[in-house]
Amino acid sequence: MSNPKFIPSTQLIVEGDIYNLRLSRYMRLQLEKEYNMNVQRYYSMMCVNGNVVDEYQFAAVVWALLRGGGQKVSKERACDIIEEAVNDEECGIVKLFESVLEALSAAFMNEEQFKEYKRLIEVYKSSEGENDTEKK
Template structure:
């Protein structure tokens, strides 16, 4: 494992289809060029606000993550995938948001930081589920 290069990505499952989400350098540059978009600034806004912030930019980021993850999808298809994810009972907008946030987090962290991030998310989720159980 020490020799393997850390390639940050995450998976999104929508209607049984598995999509890899990854922000490649090329796609980051495409977002800057085509949308005049600073992805790091958008990522920061997502973290601070805890939501999509801007639907147009969110769709552009999802398109870039899908393309960076190896799916050769058009912008229109990326929007269809977003709609399918939102309407999918297993996925939904929250899971879609979390997957995009995780993929962007991976892009801006080194391997150790990303492992710690994933660990903290698991701790948070388990404490949330304990609180839900105690309320019942």
């Protein structure tokens, strides 16, 4: 039995709708062409700053991730999804940011690196939960 090909993606749930987020090569090139945007540089800035950095570029990246994930959404619909995510109690801006960061991380890592990344995120989240419990 052969190993299934690693297709780097993640999911975002907004108001009960499930969106696949994936940065395809085609959409990476579209961002370069339409927005003169280096996605790897933007990803690095997100990692260093720990935030969206530039709302315009963030929206463009979300659009590209949605399209790369198989959703045929317009740029306007992508902006609506961002707004819905921010206003969704289950999702919110933090979960949206984390999902975008995870999808970009997956795009720039091989399968082993991505598995280790996910493991480290889980360790970090579990240690945050322990710290919150200790403070109470």
